[in-house]
Amino acid sequence: MATLVTELDLPGIDPADPELKGDRWHVAANGLLDSGKWLAQGPLSLVVIDREAGEFFLRSRSAEFPGRLIADLFGIKDGPLRDQVDANIINRSGDDHRRLRSLVNPALTPRAANRWRPVMREILEGLWEELETKEFDFVSRFSRPYPSQTIARVMGAPAVDASRLHDWSEWIQRQFDPIALSDPETVETVQDKVAEFYAWVDPLIEERRGTPADDLITTLIRTEEEGEKLSDQELRNLVLNILVGGVDTTQSQLSQAIRLLAAAPDQWGLLREDPEKMVPQAVSEVLRFEPVTAFTARQLVEEVEYRDVTFPAGTLLVVCSFTGNRDPEAFGDPRDFDIAAERGKTRPLTFGAGIHYCVGSNIARAELEEGLRFLAEKVETIELNGLTELQAVSGIYGIDRMDVRIQPVSG
Numbered sequence: 001m002a003t004l005v006t007e008l009d010l011p012g013i014d015p016a017d018p019e020l021k022g023d024r025w026h027v028a029a030n031g032l033l034d035s036g037k038w039l040a041q042g043p044l045s046l047v048v049i050d051r052e053a054g055e056f057f058l059r060s061r062s063a064e065f066p067g068r069l070i071a072d073l074f075g076i077k078d079g080p081l082r083d084q085v086d087a088n089i090i091n092r093s094g095d096d097h098r099r100l101r102s103l104v105n106p107a108l109t110p111r112a113a114n115r116w117r118p119v120m121r122e123i124l125e126g127l128w129e130e131l132e133t134k135e136f137d138f139v140s141r142f143s144r145p146y147p148s149q150t151i152a153r154v155m156g157a158p159a160v161d162a163s164r165l166h167d168w169s170e171w172i173q174r175q176f177d178p179i180a181l182s183d184p185e186t187v188e189t190v191q192d193k194v195a196e197f198y199a200w201v202d203p204l205i206e207e208r209r210g211t212p213a214d215d216l217i218t219t220l221i222r223t224e225e226e227g228e229k230l231s232d233q234e235l236r237n238l239v240l241n242i243l244v245g246g247v248d249t250t251q252s253q254l255s256q257a258i259r260l261l262a263a264a265p266d267q268w269g270l271l272r273e274d275p276e277k278m279v280p281q282a283v284s285e286v287l288r289f290e291p292v293t294a295f296t297a298r299q300l301v302e303e304v305e306y307r308d309v310t311f312p313a314g315t316l317l318v319v320c321s322f323t324g325n326r327d328p329e330a331f332g333d334p335r336d337f338d339i340a341a342e343r344g345k346t347r348p349l350t351f352g353a354g355i356h357y358c359v360g361s362n363i364a365r366a367e368l369e370e371g372l373r374f375l376a377e378k379v380e381t382i383e384l385n386g387l388t389e390l391q392a393v394s395g396i397y398g399i400d401r402m403d404v405r406i407q408p409v410s411g
Protein backbone atom coordinates (compact mmCIF):
# COMPACT_ATOMS: atom_id res chain seq x y z
CA MET A 1 0.00 0.00 0.00
CA ALA A 2 1.22 3.49 -0.81
CA THR A 3 2.57 5.65 2.03
CA LEU A 4 0.91 8.97 2.77
CA VAL A 5 3.38 11.76 2.01
CA THR A 6 2.97 13.25 5.50
CA GLU A 7 4.36 10.04 6.98
CA LEU A 8 7.70 10.31 5.18
CA ASP A 9 10.84 11.36 7.02
CA LEU A 10 12.16 14.23 4.87
CA PRO A 11 15.06 16.69 4.99
CA GLY A 12 14.01 20.32 5.50
CA ILE A 13 14.56 23.48 3.47
CA ASP A 14 12.77 26.83 3.26
CA PRO A 15 12.71 28.00 -0.39
CA ALA A 16 11.55 31.45 0.81
CA ASP A 17 14.55 31.94 3.14
CA PRO A 18 15.94 35.39 2.16
CA GLU A 19 19.44 34.21 3.10
CA LEU A 20 19.44 31.49 0.44
CA LYS A 21 21.84 32.85 -2.19
CA GLY A 22 25.43 32.46 -3.40
CA ASP A 23 27.50 29.71 -1.77
CA ARG A 24 24.94 29.22 0.95
CA TRP A 25 22.33 28.33 -1.65
CA HIS A 26 24.66 25.84 -3.37
CA VAL A 27 25.57 24.20 -0.07
CA ALA A 28 21.89 23.90 0.95
CA ALA A 29 20.75 22.54 -2.43
CA ASN A 30 23.68 20.13 -2.78
CA GLY A 31 22.89 19.02 0.78
CA LEU A 32 19.42 18.01 -0.43
CA LEU A 33 21.01 15.96 -3.21
CA ASP A 34 23.39 14.33 -0.73
CA SER A 35 20.46 13.34 1.50
CA GLY A 36 19.63 10.71 -1.13
CA LYS A 37 15.92 11.65 -0.85
CA TRP A 38 13.80 12.84 -3.73
CA LEU A 39 11.52 15.03 -1.62
CA ALA A 40 12.16 17.63 1.08
CA GLN A 41 9.82 19.46 3.45
CA GLY A 42 9.46 23.24 3.42
CA PRO A 43 7.33 25.34 5.79
CA LEU A 44 4.47 25.72 3.29
CA SER A 45 5.11 23.03 0.71
CA LEU A 46 6.99 19.92 -0.25
CA VAL A 47 10.12 20.45 -2.34
CA VAL A 48 10.78 18.06 -5.24
CA ILE A 49 14.53 17.42 -5.49
CA ASP A 50 14.75 14.86 -8.26
CA ARG A 51 14.57 15.71 -11.99
CA GLU A 52 12.30 12.90 -13.07
CA ALA A 53 9.87 13.54 -10.22
CA GLY A 54 9.99 17.29 -10.93
CA GLU A 55 9.06 16.64 -14.55
CA PHE A 56 6.31 14.32 -13.45
CA PHE A 57 4.62 17.00 -11.33
CA LEU A 58 5.19 19.78 -13.89
CA ARG A 59 3.58 17.62 -16.57
CA SER A 60 0.80 16.22 -14.41
CA ARG A 61 -2.77 17.11 -15.41
CA SER A 62 -3.63 16.83 -11.73
CA ALA A 63 -1.47 19.83 -10.87
CA GLU A 64 -1.81 23.58 -11.51
CA PHE A 65 0.38 26.61 -10.97
CA PRO A 66 -0.94 28.08 -7.68
CA GLY A 67 -1.02 31.72 -8.80
CA ARG A 68 -4.57 32.35 -7.59
CA LEU A 69 -3.83 30.64 -4.29
CA ILE A 70 -0.77 32.85 -3.72
CA ALA A 71 -2.91 35.92 -4.47
CA ASP A 72 -5.58 34.73 -2.00
CA LEU A 73 -2.97 34.02 0.68
CA PHE A 74 -1.67 37.56 0.48
CA GLY A 75 -5.15 39.11 0.43
CA ILE A 76 -5.07 40.16 -3.24
CA LYS A 77 -8.82 39.83 -3.82
CA ASP A 78 -9.46 42.58 -6.35
CA GLY A 79 -7.88 45.42 -8.30
CA PRO A 80 -5.80 45.35 -11.49
CA LEU A 81 -3.29 42.89 -10.02
CA ARG A 82 -6.06 40.39 -9.28
CA ASP A 83 -7.51 40.82 -12.81
CA GLN A 84 -4.05 40.12 -14.16
CA VAL A 85 -3.50 37.07 -11.93
CA ASP A 86 -6.83 35.61 -13.07
CA ALA A 87 -5.99 36.23 -16.73
CA ASN A 88 -2.33 35.14 -16.55
CA ILE A 89 -1.53 32.29 -18.97
CA ILE A 90 0.39 30.49 -16.23
CA ASN A 91 -2.81 30.29 -14.16
CA ARG A 92 -4.92 28.88 -16.99
CA SER A 93 -5.28 25.21 -17.84
CA GLY A 94 -7.07 22.78 -20.16
CA ASP A 95 -8.62 24.02 -23.41
CA ASP A 96 -8.40 27.61 -22.27
CA HIS A 97 -4.62 27.38 -21.93
CA ARG A 98 -4.23 25.33 -25.11
CA ARG A 99 -6.03 28.00 -27.11
CA LEU A 100 -3.89 30.84 -25.73
CA ARG A 101 -0.68 28.91 -26.40
CA SER A 102 -1.65 28.06 -29.95
CA LEU A 103 -2.32 31.74 -30.57
CA VAL A 104 0.95 32.97 -29.08
CA ASN A 105 3.36 30.13 -30.05
CA PRO A 106 3.76 31.11 -33.75
CA ALA A 107 5.06 34.53 -32.70
CA LEU A 108 7.85 32.98 -30.60
CA THR A 109 9.22 30.03 -32.61
CA PRO A 110 13.02 29.63 -32.99
CA ARG A 111 12.71 31.20 -36.42
CA ALA A 112 10.72 34.14 -35.10
CA ALA A 113 13.28 34.60 -32.30
CA ASN A 114 16.23 34.46 -34.72
CA ARG A 115 14.79 37.31 -36.74
CA TRP A 116 15.45 39.59 -33.78
CA ARG A 117 19.15 38.74 -33.48
CA PRO A 118 20.35 41.74 -35.54
CA VAL A 119 18.26 44.01 -33.30
CA MET A 120 19.87 42.42 -30.22
CA ARG A 121 23.34 43.04 -31.65
CA GLU A 122 22.46 46.64 -32.40
CA ILE A 123 21.33 47.16 -28.80
CA LEU A 124 24.50 45.56 -27.43
CA GLU A 125 26.63 47.75 -29.71
CA GLY A 126 24.87 50.82 -28.32
CA LEU A 127 25.47 49.74 -24.72
CA TRP A 128 29.11 49.00 -25.50
CA GLU A 129 29.61 52.43 -27.02
CA GLU A 130 28.24 54.09 -23.90
CA LEU A 131 30.93 52.48 -21.72
CA GLU A 132 33.57 54.96 -20.67
CA THR A 133 35.69 52.85 -18.35
CA LYS A 134 36.98 49.31 -17.99
CA GLU A 135 35.51 49.06 -14.51
CA PHE A 136 31.73 49.20 -14.23
CA ASP A 137 28.61 47.62 -12.78
CA PHE A 138 27.68 44.95 -15.33
CA VAL A 139 24.05 44.83 -14.16
CA SER A 140 23.21 48.50 -14.76
CA ARG A 141 25.32 48.74 -17.93
CA PHE A 142 24.26 45.50 -19.71
CA SER A 143 21.97 43.05 -17.92
CA ARG A 144 19.25 45.59 -17.11
CA PRO A 145 18.92 47.65 -20.27
CA TYR A 146 19.53 44.85 -22.80
CA PRO A 147 16.45 42.59 -22.34
CA SER A 148 14.04 45.49 -21.81
CA GLN A 149 15.29 47.28 -24.91
CA THR A 150 15.01 43.99 -26.81
CA ILE A 151 11.48 43.30 -25.61
CA ALA A 152 10.50 46.90 -26.42
CA ARG A 153 11.63 46.34 -30.03
CA VAL A 154 10.07 42.86 -30.24
CA MET A 155 6.75 44.18 -28.95
CA GLY A 156 6.79 47.28 -31.06
CA ALA A 157 6.97 49.73 -28.16
CA PRO A 158 8.75 53.06 -28.52
CA ALA A 159 12.43 52.64 -27.53
CA VAL A 160 12.12 55.48 -25.00
CA ASP A 161 9.70 53.33 -23.00
CA ALA A 162 12.25 50.52 -22.42
CA SER A 163 13.11 51.67 -18.91
CA ARG A 164 9.43 51.87 -17.97
CA LEU A 165 8.95 48.33 -19.31
CA HIS A 166 11.83 47.28 -17.14
CA ASP A 167 10.31 48.88 -14.06
CA TRP A 168 6.90 47.27 -14.71
CA SER A 169 8.45 43.88 -15.30
CA GLU A 170 10.46 43.94 -12.08
CA TRP A 171 7.48 44.99 -10.00
CA ILE A 172 4.79 42.84 -11.58
CA GLN A 173 7.07 39.78 -11.41
CA ARG A 174 6.78 40.04 -7.62
CA GLN A 175 3.31 38.49 -7.80
CA PHE A 176 5.22 35.17 -7.69
CA ASP A 177 7.52 36.05 -4.80
CA PRO A 178 6.20 35.29 -1.29
CA ILE A 179 8.92 37.34 0.43
CA ALA A 180 7.99 40.45 -1.56
CA LEU A 181 4.22 39.91 -1.18
CA SER A 182 4.40 39.72 2.61
CA ASP A 183 4.90 43.51 2.55
CA PRO A 184 1.47 45.17 2.00
CA GLU A 185 3.15 48.27 0.56
CA THR A 186 4.72 46.13 -2.15
CA VAL A 187 1.30 44.70 -3.00
CA GLU A 188 -0.09 48.24 -3.31
CA THR A 189 2.76 49.23 -5.60
CA VAL A 190 2.28 46.14 -7.78
CA GLN A 191 -1.44 47.02 -8.08
CA ASP A 192 -0.44 50.50 -9.30
CA LYS A 193 2.16 49.12 -11.71
CA VAL A 194 -0.36 46.77 -13.37
CA ALA A 195 -2.81 49.69 -13.74
CA GLU A 196 -0.05 51.85 -15.25
CA PHE A 197 0.91 49.09 -17.67
CA TYR A 198 -2.68 48.62 -18.87
CA ALA A 199 -3.03 52.39 -19.34
CA TRP A 200 0.14 52.34 -21.45
CA VAL A 201 -0.55 49.20 -23.51
CA ASP A 202 -4.22 49.77 -24.42
CA PRO A 203 -3.56 52.80 -26.67
CA LEU A 204 -0.55 51.01 -28.19
CA ILE A 205 -2.75 48.03 -29.15
CA GLU A 206 -5.35 50.42 -30.54
CA GLU A 207 -2.70 52.14 -32.62
CA ARG A 208 -1.44 48.82 -34.03
CA ARG A 209 -4.97 47.85 -35.02
CA GLY A 210 -5.05 50.94 -37.23
CA THR A 211 -1.39 50.90 -38.31
CA PRO A 212 0.06 47.38 -38.37
CA ALA A 213 3.83 47.06 -37.98
CA ASP A 214 6.46 44.33 -38.00
CA ASP A 215 6.19 43.47 -34.33
CA LEU A 216 4.74 41.04 -31.80
CA ILE A 217 1.64 43.09 -30.97
CA THR A 218 0.68 43.21 -34.66
CA THR A 219 1.38 39.47 -35.03
CA LEU A 220 -0.86 38.71 -32.04
CA ILE A 221 -3.62 40.96 -33.39
CA ARG A 222 -3.49 39.14 -36.72
CA THR A 223 -3.20 35.62 -35.35
CA GLU A 224 -6.25 33.55 -35.91
CA GLU A 225 -7.09 30.05 -34.86
CA GLU A 226 -10.16 28.46 -36.36
CA GLY A 227 -11.52 31.89 -37.02
CA GLU A 228 -10.99 32.92 -33.42
CA LYS A 229 -9.02 35.97 -32.40
CA LEU A 230 -7.72 37.12 -29.07
CA SER A 231 -10.08 39.40 -27.18
CA ASP A 232 -8.75 42.81 -26.09
CA GLN A 233 -8.48 41.52 -22.52
CA GLU A 234 -6.53 38.45 -23.61
CA LEU A 235 -4.26 40.47 -25.83
CA ARG A 236 -3.28 43.06 -23.19
CA ASN A 237 -2.65 40.29 -20.68
CA LEU A 238 -0.55 38.21 -23.05
CA VAL A 239 1.56 41.25 -23.82
CA LEU A 240 1.91 41.77 -20.07
CA ASN A 241 2.82 38.10 -19.51
CA ILE A 242 5.49 38.30 -22.19
CA LEU A 243 6.89 41.46 -20.67
CA VAL A 244 6.84 40.15 -17.12
CA GLY A 245 8.11 36.72 -18.09
CA GLY A 246 10.77 38.02 -20.41
CA VAL A 247 12.68 40.86 -18.83
CA ASP A 248 13.64 40.08 -15.25
CA THR A 249 14.38 36.42 -16.07
CA THR A 250 16.71 37.07 -19.01
CA GLN A 251 18.40 39.96 -17.24
CA SER A 252 19.08 37.78 -14.19
CA GLN A 253 20.29 34.83 -16.26
CA LEU A 254 22.72 37.04 -18.17
CA SER A 255 24.08 38.42 -14.89
CA GLN A 256 24.52 34.91 -13.52
CA ALA A 257 26.25 33.87 -16.75
CA ILE A 258 28.80 36.65 -16.43
CA ARG A 259 29.26 35.98 -12.70
CA LEU A 260 30.12 32.35 -13.46
CA LEU A 261 32.35 33.11 -16.44
CA ALA A 262 34.16 36.00 -14.75
CA ALA A 263 35.01 33.69 -11.86
CA ALA A 264 36.39 31.05 -14.25
CA PRO A 265 38.93 32.66 -16.63
CA ASP A 266 39.69 29.31 -18.31
CA GLN A 267 36.01 29.06 -19.33
CA TRP A 268 36.04 32.62 -20.68
CA GLY A 269 39.12 31.60 -22.70
CA LEU A 270 37.27 28.58 -24.13
CA LEU A 271 34.34 30.78 -25.06
CA ARG A 272 36.61 33.22 -26.89
CA GLU A 273 38.57 30.52 -28.69
CA ASP A 274 35.58 29.10 -30.56
CA PRO A 275 32.45 31.25 -30.07
CA GLU A 276 30.56 29.48 -32.86
CA LYS A 277 30.59 26.20 -30.94
CA MET A 278 30.99 27.40 -27.36
CA VAL A 279 28.43 30.20 -27.12
CA PRO A 280 25.34 27.94 -27.42
CA GLN A 281 27.00 25.41 -25.11
CA ALA A 282 27.87 28.09 -22.57
CA VAL A 283 24.26 29.30 -22.57
CA SER A 284 22.99 25.75 -22.00
CA GLU A 285 25.50 25.21 -19.21
CA VAL A 286 24.67 28.47 -17.43
CA LEU A 287 20.94 27.71 -17.65
CA ARG A 288 21.59 24.25 -16.22
CA PHE A 289 24.09 25.19 -13.53
CA GLU A 290 22.57 28.38 -12.09
CA PRO A 291 18.89 28.49 -13.04
CA VAL A 292 17.37 31.85 -12.12
CA THR A 293 14.03 30.08 -11.86
CA ALA A 294 15.35 27.75 -9.18
CA PHE A 295 11.84 26.94 -7.96
CA THR A 296 8.43 26.78 -9.48
CA ALA A 297 5.26 25.62 -7.78
CA ARG A 298 2.29 23.33 -8.33
CA GLN A 299 -0.86 22.53 -6.36
CA LEU A 300 -2.60 19.20 -6.79
CA VAL A 301 -6.23 19.48 -7.87
CA GLU A 302 -6.84 15.81 -7.02
CA GLU A 303 -5.10 13.00 -5.17
CA VAL A 304 -2.00 11.65 -6.91
CA GLU A 305 -0.04 8.47 -6.33
CA TYR A 306 3.60 8.49 -7.44
CA ARG A 307 6.51 6.22 -6.53
CA ASP A 308 4.32 4.49 -3.97
CA VAL A 309 3.53 7.74 -2.17
CA THR A 310 0.04 9.24 -1.89
CA PHE A 311 -0.21 13.01 -2.29
CA PRO A 312 -3.64 14.32 -1.20
CA ALA A 313 -5.59 16.86 -3.26
CA GLY A 314 -4.49 20.38 -2.34
CA THR A 315 -0.85 19.40 -1.69
CA LEU A 316 1.58 22.20 -2.57
CA LEU A 317 4.80 21.20 -4.28
CA VAL A 318 7.79 23.31 -5.19
CA VAL A 319 9.87 21.81 -8.00
CA CYS A 320 13.56 22.63 -7.69
CA SER A 321 15.30 23.02 -11.04
CA PHE A 322 18.72 23.51 -9.46
CA THR A 323 18.73 20.01 -7.97
CA GLY A 324 16.90 18.51 -10.95
CA ASN A 325 19.61 19.92 -13.21
CA ARG A 326 22.19 17.95 -11.22
CA ASP A 327 20.85 14.55 -12.19
CA PRO A 328 24.07 12.57 -12.82
CA GLU A 329 22.41 10.14 -15.21
CA ALA A 330 21.19 12.92 -17.45
CA PHE A 331 24.07 15.39 -17.19
CA GLY A 332 27.36 13.58 -16.51
CA ASP A 333 29.44 15.33 -13.79
CA PRO A 334 26.64 17.71 -12.89
CA ARG A 335 28.22 19.63 -10.03
CA ASP A 336 30.95 21.10 -12.25
CA PHE A 337 30.43 24.28 -14.20
CA ASP A 338 32.01 23.33 -17.52
CA ILE A 339 30.93 24.87 -20.80
CA ALA A 340 32.93 22.26 -22.73
CA ALA A 341 31.24 19.24 -21.12
CA GLU A 342 29.01 17.01 -23.25
CA ARG A 343 25.74 17.06 -21.33
CA GLY A 344 23.56 14.94 -23.62
CA LYS A 345 20.10 15.73 -24.88
CA THR A 346 18.05 15.93 -21.68
CA ARG A 347 16.48 19.32 -21.14
CA PRO A 348 17.26 20.95 -17.80
CA LEU A 349 14.25 22.09 -15.76
CA THR A 350 15.16 25.78 -15.96
CA PHE A 351 12.39 26.57 -18.49
CA GLY A 352 9.95 24.17 -16.81
CA ALA A 353 8.30 21.18 -18.54
CA GLY A 354 4.89 20.28 -19.94
CA ILE A 355 2.17 22.65 -21.05
CA HIS A 356 3.62 25.73 -19.33
CA TYR A 357 7.14 25.18 -20.71
CA CYS A 358 8.53 28.69 -21.15
CA VAL A 359 6.93 30.19 -24.24
CA GLY A 360 9.79 32.69 -24.49
CA SER A 361 12.65 30.18 -24.29
CA ASN A 362 13.72 30.77 -27.90
CA ILE A 363 13.88 34.53 -27.40
CA ALA A 364 15.70 34.04 -24.09
CA ARG A 365 18.28 31.71 -25.63
CA ALA A 366 18.79 34.05 -28.59
CA GLU A 367 19.31 37.01 -26.24
CA LEU A 368 21.74 35.12 -24.03
CA GLU A 369 23.65 33.79 -27.03
CA GLU A 370 23.93 37.19 -28.67
CA GLY A 371 24.98 38.73 -25.35
CA LEU A 372 27.77 36.21 -24.76
CA ARG A 373 28.87 36.22 -28.40
CA PHE A 374 29.13 40.00 -28.43
CA LEU A 375 31.12 40.13 -25.20
CA ALA A 376 33.37 37.21 -26.19
CA GLU A 377 34.32 39.14 -29.34
CA LYS A 378 34.96 42.42 -27.54
CA VAL A 379 36.39 41.39 -24.18
CA GLU A 380 39.73 39.65 -23.73
CA THR A 381 39.39 39.13 -19.98
CA ILE A 382 36.68 39.84 -17.46
CA GLU A 383 36.91 39.58 -13.68
CA LEU A 384 34.71 40.33 -10.72
CA ASN A 385 35.85 43.55 -9.12
CA GLY A 386 34.56 43.84 -5.57
CA LEU A 387 30.87 44.17 -4.99
CA THR A 388 28.38 41.49 -6.14
CA GLU A 389 24.93 41.94 -4.59
CA LEU A 390 22.92 38.78 -5.07
CA GLN A 391 19.17 38.63 -4.60
CA ALA A 392 17.52 35.72 -2.79
CA VAL A 393 16.90 32.61 -4.83
CA SER A 394 13.19 32.49 -3.87
CA GLY A 395 11.76 34.63 -6.71
CA ILE A 396 13.89 35.15 -9.79
CA TYR A 397 17.49 34.64 -8.69
CA GLY A 398 18.85 37.97 -9.86
CA ILE A 399 21.77 40.26 -9.10
CA ASP A 400 21.30 43.89 -8.01
CA ARG A 401 24.84 44.95 -8.72
CA MET A 402 28.00 43.27 -9.99
CA ASP A 403 31.22 45.23 -10.38
CA VAL A 404 33.51 43.89 -13.10
CA ARG A 405 36.85 44.86 -14.64
CA ILE A 406 37.37 44.09 -18.31
CA GLN A 407 40.30 44.10 -20.70
CA PRO A 408 38.86 44.93 -24.12
CA VAL A 409 40.30 43.20 -27.17
CA SER A 410 42.95 45.54 -28.55
CA GLY A 411 42.78 47.04 -32.01
Ligand code: HEM
Nearest residue numbers: 089090245246249250253293296350351352356358360364
Ligand atom coordinates in the same frame (compact mmCIF):
# COMPACT_ATOMS: atom_id res chain seq x y z
C1 HEM B 1 16.39 32.91 -19.03
C2 HEM B 1 15.18 33.38 -19.21
C3 HEM B 1 13.91 32.68 -18.79
C4 HEM B 1 13.70 31.69 -17.86
C5 HEM B 1 14.74 31.00 -16.98
C6 HEM B 1 12.27 31.38 -17.87
C7 HEM B 1 11.67 30.41 -17.10
C8 HEM B 1 10.35 30.02 -17.20
C9 HEM B 1 9.74 28.91 -16.50
C10 HEM B 1 10.45 28.00 -15.50
C11 HEM B 1 8.45 28.84 -16.88
C12 HEM B 1 7.43 27.79 -16.45
C13 HEM B 1 6.92 28.01 -15.07
C14 HEM B 1 6.04 26.88 -14.61
O1 HEM B 1 5.67 25.97 -15.37
O2 HEM B 1 5.72 26.88 -13.43
C15 HEM B 1 8.20 29.92 -17.80
C16 HEM B 1 6.97 30.20 -18.37
C17 HEM B 1 6.75 31.35 -19.12
N1 HEM B 1 7.69 32.22 -19.64
FE1 HEM B 1 9.69 32.12 -19.31
N2 HEM B 1 11.65 32.20 -18.78
C18 HEM B 1 12.62 32.99 -19.38
C19 HEM B 1 12.40 33.93 -20.39
C20 HEM B 1 11.19 34.25 -20.92
C21 HEM B 1 10.98 35.18 -22.01
C22 HEM B 1 12.09 35.91 -22.79
C23 HEM B 1 9.62 35.29 -22.18
C24 HEM B 1 8.84 36.12 -23.17
C25 HEM B 1 9.28 36.50 -24.34
C26 HEM B 1 8.99 34.41 -21.21
C27 HEM B 1 7.63 34.24 -21.05
C28 HEM B 1 7.05 33.21 -20.33
C29 HEM B 1 5.60 32.97 -20.27
C30 HEM B 1 4.52 33.85 -20.90
C31 HEM B 1 5.42 31.80 -19.51
C32 HEM B 1 4.11 31.12 -19.19
C33 HEM B 1 3.82 30.07 -20.23
C34 HEM B 1 2.55 29.28 -19.98
O3 HEM B 1 1.95 29.39 -18.92
O4 HEM B 1 2.15 28.54 -20.89
N3 HEM B 1 9.96 33.78 -20.48
N4 HEM B 1 9.39 30.62 -18.00
